[in-house]
Amino acid sequence: MPVRLKPDTTYTGSSGGVMNLVNARRWRGSIGAATAVGLLLVGPASAQWVTVRLPGTPRTPDGKPDLTAPAPRAPDGKADLSGIWRKSPTSKVSAGNLAGEGVEVPFQPWAEAVLKARREVNGRGVPSERCLPHSIPKAYLILEPTKIVQTEGLIAILYEEFNNYRQIFTDGREFPPNLDRRWLGYSIGKWEGDTLVVDTRGFVDETWLDFNGHPATDALHFVERYHRRDFGHMDIQFTVDDPKAYLRPWSVNVPFDLLPDTEVLEQICDNEKDTAHIVGK
Amino acid sequence: MKSRFARLVVGSIWLLAVVPVAPHRSFAAEYDVKKPLSLKGAVTKVEWKNPHAFFYIDVKDETGTVTNWALEMVGATALLRNGWKASTLKIGDEVTVEGSGAKDDSKQGQARIVVLVSTGQRLFAQPGQGTEPGQGAPPAQENRP
Amino acid sequence: MNVPTYGSRRWGGSIATAAAIAWLISGVGHAQVLRVPDPRLPRAPDGKPNLTAAAPKTRDGKPDLSGIWHVADAKYLNNLGADAEPPLNPAGAALYRERQAYDAKDRPSGHCLPRGVPASMVVRGRPWKIMQTPNELVMLFDESIHFRQIHTDGRDFPEDRLPTWFGYSIGKWEGDTFVADTLGFVEETWLDNGGHPHSDAMHITERFRRLDLGHLEIQYTIDDPKLYTKPWSVTVRFDLLPDTELSEHVCAAHTPL
Numbered sequence: 001m002p003v004r005l006k007p008d009t010t011y012t013g014s015s016g017g018v019m020n021l022v023n024a025r026r027w028r029g030s031i032g033a034a035t036a037v038g039l040l041l042v043g044p045a046s047a048q049w050v051t052v053r054l055p056g057t058p059r060t061p062d063g064k065p066d067l068t069a070p071a072p073r074a075p076d077g078k079a080d081l082s083g084i085w086r087k088s089p090t091s092k093v094s095a096g097n098l099a100g101e102g103v104e105v106p107f108q109p110w111a112e113a114v115l116k117a118r119r120e121v122n123g124r125g126v127p128s129e130r131c132l133p134h135s136i137p138k139a140y141l142i143l144e145p146t147k148i149v150q151t152e153g154l155i156a157i158l159y160e161e162f163n164n165y166r167q168i169f170t171d172g173r174e175f176p177p178n179l180d181r182r183w184l185g186y187s188i189g190k191w192e193g194d195t196l197v198v199d200t201r202g203f204v205d206e207t208w209l210d211f212n213g214h215p216a217t218d219a220l221h222f223v224e225r226y227h228r229r230d231f232g233h234m235d236i237q238f239t240v241d242d243p244k245a246y247l248r249p250w251s252v253n254v255p256f257d258l259l260p261d262t263e264v265l266e267q268i269c270d271n272e273k274d275t276a277h278i279v280g281k
Numbered sequence: 282m283k284s285r286f287a288r289l290v291v292g293s294i295w296l297l298a299v300v301p302v303a304p305h306r307s308f309a310a311e312y313d314v315k316k317p318l319s320l321k322g323a324v325t326k327v328e329w330k331n332p333h334a335f336f337y338i339d340v341k342d343e344t345g346t347v348t349n350w351a352l353e354m355v356g357a358t359a360l361l362r363n364g365w366k367a368s369t370l371k372i373g374d375e376v377t378v379e380g381s382g383a384k385d386d387s388k389q390g391q392a393r394i395v396v397l398v399s400t401g402q403r404l405f406a407q408p409g410q411g412t413e414p415g416q417g418a419p420p421a422q423e424n425r426p
Numbered sequence: 427m428n429v430p431t432y433g434s435r436r437w438g439g440s441i442a443t444a445a446a447i448a449w450l451i452s453g454v455g456h457a458q459v460l461r462v463p464d465p466r467l468p469r470a471p472d473g474k475p476n477l478t479a480a481a482p483k484t485r486d487g488k489p490d491l492s493g494i495w496h497v498a499d500a501k502y503l504n505n506l507g508a509d510a511e512p513p514l515n516p517a518g519a520a521l522y523r524e525r526q527a528y529d530a531k532d533r534p535s536g537h538c539l540p541r542g543v544p545a546s547m548v549v550r551g552r553p554w555k556i557m558q559t560p561n562e563l564v565m566l567f568d569e570s571i572h573f574r575q576i577h578t579d580g581r582d583f584p585e586d587r588l589p590t591w592f593g594y595s596i597g598k599w600e601g602d603t604f605v606a607d608t609l610g611f612v613e614e615t616w617l618d619n620g621g622h623p624h625s626d627a628m629h630i631t632e633r634f635r636r637l638d639l640g641h642l643e644i645q646y647t648i649d650d651p652k653l654y655t656k657p658w659s660v661t662v663r664f665d666l667l668p669d670t671e672l673s674e675h676v677c678a679a680h681t682p683l
Contacts, residue, residue, distance in 0.1 A: 049584050049594070050361050055561070075485070096307075123307030131305070131332070131538070131680035133571065142305075143359055143408075151559055156566065158573055160358060161305065161332070163540075163592075165566055165573045167672070176460045182674040184571070211307045264575070265358040266590040269305070270539055270614075271330035272680050273353075278310045279384045329588065357588065367588055 049263035057260055058231055065260035067232025071194075076152050079194040079228050084262055086145045088233075088255040095134075095141035098210040098238070098252060106247040111215045118213030121280030126208050129278060131269035133164050133183040135207040136200060136222055137238050141254070147264045155189065155196075160264045168198050175201060181218055183207065196226040209240065217244040232258040305332040308381075308391065316382035318390040320350055321398075324374045329367045331356035336370050336392075338378070352378055352392040354406035363408035375399065380406070460671045467668055468639070475668040477640025484558065489602050489636050491563065494672060495664040496553040502662055503548045506618040506646075509660055518623055518653030525621025533621070534614050538677035540572055540591040542615030543608060543630055544646045544662070552675065553667050563597060563604070568672045576606045583609065589626055591615060604634040614683060617648070625652035640666040 058069035074080040087093070092100040099105050107115070118125065128134050140146055144160035153171035168187040179186055185200035205218040216222075223239040234256045241249040322338035334354045339347045354360060357367070370376070375398035383389045392406040467475040482490045501508040514522060525533075535541050547554060552569040565574040576595040583594055593608035609629045617624055628650040635643045642664040649657040 048361055048586060048588060049581070052581055052584075055579050122309035124310040126306055129306035129310070130678070132678065133676060134305075143355070149557065149559060149562070149564055151557060154557060156557055156564055156573075158564070158575070161356075163573060164571045167566065169671075173462060176462055176671070178460060180460070180673070183676055184674065186671075262362075263577075265361065266592060267331040267356060267358045268540060268572075268591045269332050269680050270591070271328055271333060271335070271682050273333065273335070273351075273682065274306050274311055277383050277385050277387060277389060278306065280310050281384075361588075366586070 048265060050265070051261060052263050054261050065232070065258075067230070067258060067260065069231040071228040071230050074150060074152065078191055079196070080150055081148045081155070081196065081226055081228055081234065082150045084145050084147045084259045084264060085140075085234060085256045086143075086259055087141050088257045091254050093141065093252050093254045094210070095138050095143075096211045098137050098141070098212075098214055098240075099250075101252055103250060103252055105214070105250055108245055108247060111245040114215045115213050118208075123211045123213055124278050124280030126211055126213065127183075127206060128162075128208075129274055131162060131272050133162060134159070135209055135216065136166070136184060136224075138208065138210055139164070139166075139184075140236065140238075140256075141210070144267060145259050145262075145264065158264050160267050162269050163267055168196075170196075181205075185220075185222065194227065196224075198224040198226070200224075214240075215245050216240070216242050219244040223249075232260070234258070311383060312381040312391045313384050314381050316384075318378065318380045318382050318392075320352075320378045320390070322350070322376065324370055324372050324376060325349060326372065327367075327370050329357045331358060334360055336376075336395075338376060348388055351387075351389040352380065352395075352406075353389065354392050354395075355408060359408060360406075363405070365404065369404065370395070370397075460673070461669060462671045463669050475640070475666075477638070477666060477668070479639040481636040481638050486560070488599055489604070490558055491556045491604060491634055491636055491642065492558045493642075494553050494555045494667040494670065495547075495642050496667050497548040497550060498663040498665050500550040502660070503545060503550070503619055505620045506544070506548075506622055506660055507658075510658070512622055512648070512658050513655040514622075515653060515655050518650075521623040521653070522621055525616070525623070532683060533616055533619065534683060535616075535619075537683055538570065538680040539683065540570065540615065542591050542611065542617075543574070543593060544632070544644075545616065545618055546572070546574075546592075547644070547664075548662060553672065555672055563606070566672060569675050570677050571674055576608075589613070593630065602635065606632040606634070608632070623653050624648065624650050627652045640668075642666070 056072070058066040060066045072080040094100045128138070133139070134142065139159050139161070142161055146160070147158040149156040149158065153169070155168040155170060157166040157168065159165065164184070166184045166187065168189040170189040170191070173188060175186065175188065179202040181204045182202055183204055186202040187198050187200040189196050189198040191197070200222040203216065203218050203220045207216045207220070208214065209216050219242050221241040223241060225237040226234060228234045235253060236256060237251055237253045239249050239251040240246060320338065320340050322340040324336055325339050326337040328335040334357045336352050336354070338350050338352065340350055341347050377396045377398060378390070378392050379394040380390045380392040395404045395406050396402065397404070468479045469475055484490045506512070540546060541549070546567055546569065549569060552567070554568060555566040557564040557566065561577065561579040563576040563578060565576070567573065572592070574592045574595060576597040578597050581596060583596065587594060587610040589610055589612040591612055591614075594610040595606050595608040597604055597606035599605070607629070611624065611626060611628050613624070613626050615624070616622065628648060631647040631649070633645040637643055643661060644664065645659055645661045647657050647659040648654065
């Protein structure tokens, strides 16, 4: 069970000292508050490009990014999804549980049994514990941000974690006839007005949709619908259509917040020391 | 699921059962909240890396025996975004650490709070790893009076 | 955005597109994992892409480096100094000899770790894509699905730089040449499989020139005063891989060095 921190709780350590736990109320804030703290601490000298002034950012008179400015447009007139994004802390959908909002997941019986078995060992065996790529939804829902780089005909999704990427082809192509199997699939996107609808197929058989272990198979057809509400806010609807694992498609809606004036940092999995200690139960 | 109440119950069970996660693997697969760690020692090494930053401390027990412990934090990029610098912990710094021990009883733990003894500065080593789903990232540093 | 101006053919029914598809199906094209006809490419009547057509330009008149590129010669991965002996200083020479003697035992790529710059770019069988935007040039690698970003939005290097595997890159245009500057490297990467070393002081300058539609030339200048007596350069040629798409090569065994 998750540890619940209580305000002003103290406990005695083995050395006899008394230490105060963090007051939970102090940090029941938003990622925005933490980012603001981070920005203050790192200052305007662009340390690590954690803070870097990005051109084209709409700003309020005091120079801060205007997160409620209208959503930008690309030169071809389409909505521009470019930016660095992180899941909103207000959402109960998480990298731990894609079904976190309480959606009723229509499991095939074997898939529900697999999920139960994975939970019994606390998610031991998730591919990312060995630095293998996250599945598409898990990659969006983790702490590390995601950068969307949009050009006409091609959108690149750059993941800070593991320094991986994904391509979404918006040049009108269809799926190639000899599609191979990939961790991140092969994605084609089409615009429906200001909503980008992305269809991804061609998955390996081993992806986990979240850390709990909702299964996915090579029959997975993953659909995303992106809609940018304004400069600082976007919604993505994820639909899992995997007839081998689920009786019918199921969807979750997730809000995302823009992280302005920052950059994706390089994160290479070069210090993986967990697998030797992952016992599960 | 026939009734809305039943759906709520099932949904709640899943919420309560969320596995607290670090970016690339599940916390509870490796660490145990029922093994709270409370250590004090001097930093011997810092690995400012991903997917986890580590620091190592020499802990002296009552008999004077020194054991070197490995303390795991979130990755370096996540720490940077939450106010840490690579120079925040230096070799020789005396620190106290609160966290959870490893399930395999190795001398490794997940650090949650790190306090620099010389300044009293409190640092959060697991930013964004809120204890409830959807919880925001706590600030890295706490300057308590 | 940067729409190449070499003929903006759209999907659906041009003769050239049909010829392209016929050419691909005929199997005349070199080995490709995926066949994805590109309707924008200028073609000969038999459907083959005309790789000596003029280099495309972006909307704002700059050369467009976008495309999937594949190193023409395998030798540079084995030895980046294949064309000219790199000017190692005594410390560099000692480190190189040591690596040669132990036959690459600790080469990072054997641990699923990145090859860094320029080695990631010169692997036969592992092409990479340039995606050019007004604010940055993104490189997408087939191998290990890694990426690099070369920022062209006017930013400077960060003052406080933690070493990285691909470095921190900023770029700008000098006429028709794209010049990228990269520094802030970890020390673990090898410049080639033979083990030419570099230190954390390495500063790489890459000068990109797209000679025509099908050919890219990059001059790499390595400036590393800790291990070399002076800066040294090597010019490498890359061929466009048309009508295909990147594969995904995921390395399965990540182990720390």
